[in-house]
Amino acid sequence: MGEIHDLHCTKCGYGIKANTGIGMLYSPENIFKDKQFLLDLVDDTKIADQTMDLLTKGYEINEDYGHEIYTCPNDFYLFDKFYFQLNGSNEFEPQYPCPYCQTTLRRLTFAKGSLGATRLKFVKEPKKYWHCPKCGNDELNEMAFGNWD
Numbered sequence: 001m002g003e004i005h006d007l008h009c010t011k012c013g014y015g016i017k018a019n020t021g022i023g024m025l026y027s028p029e030n031i032f033k034d035k036q037f038l039l040d041l042v043d044d045t046k047i048a049d050q051t052m053d054l055l056t057k058g059y060e061i062n063e064d065y066g067h068e069i070y071t072c073p074n075d076f077y078l079f080d081k082f083y084f085q086l087n088g089s090n091e092f093e094p095q096y097p098c099p100y101c102q103t104t105l106r107r108l109t110f111a112k113g114s115l116g117a118t119r120l121k122f123v124k125e126p127k128k129y130w131h132c133p134k135c136g137n138d139e140l141n142e143m144a145f146g147n148w149d
């Protein structure tokens, strides 16, 4: 079961509603056997084709897959994208381009903010925090919280 996050900047209200995690039908067999399922998740034919091709070459799926919160490191807009990793002779993970500036999006993870607020930090750059693209503030409120399947 996945989580629903309704995140909004504490100052200006910019935000997104993001689903994270995985749904009930998201077994590796379902996702990676059928290209259409994968295509619905990644919404990018090139990524789906490349993934199917690597799987036929013996690449294996990392268990840690699911929807995650991504941001553009250039303009800091937020997105909800499907993350996974394949391991073989190389590592492969989907590269999603920012729809505004084409920079490759990066994954974010939750970090502590002040009381009642949250911050987001870059998974691969632990000292780097997200800030709001509209006002520069770096804290978010979570308006509602729930689960999806």
Ligand SMILES: [Zn+2]
Pocket (backbone or CB within 6 Å): 009, 010, 011, 012, 013, 014, 132, 133, 134, 135, 136, 137
């Ligand atoms: Zn803001």
Ligand SMILES: [Zn+2]
Pocket (backbone or CB within 6 Å): 072, 073, 074, 075, 076, 098, 099, 100, 101, 102, 103
């Ligand atoms: Zn961008």
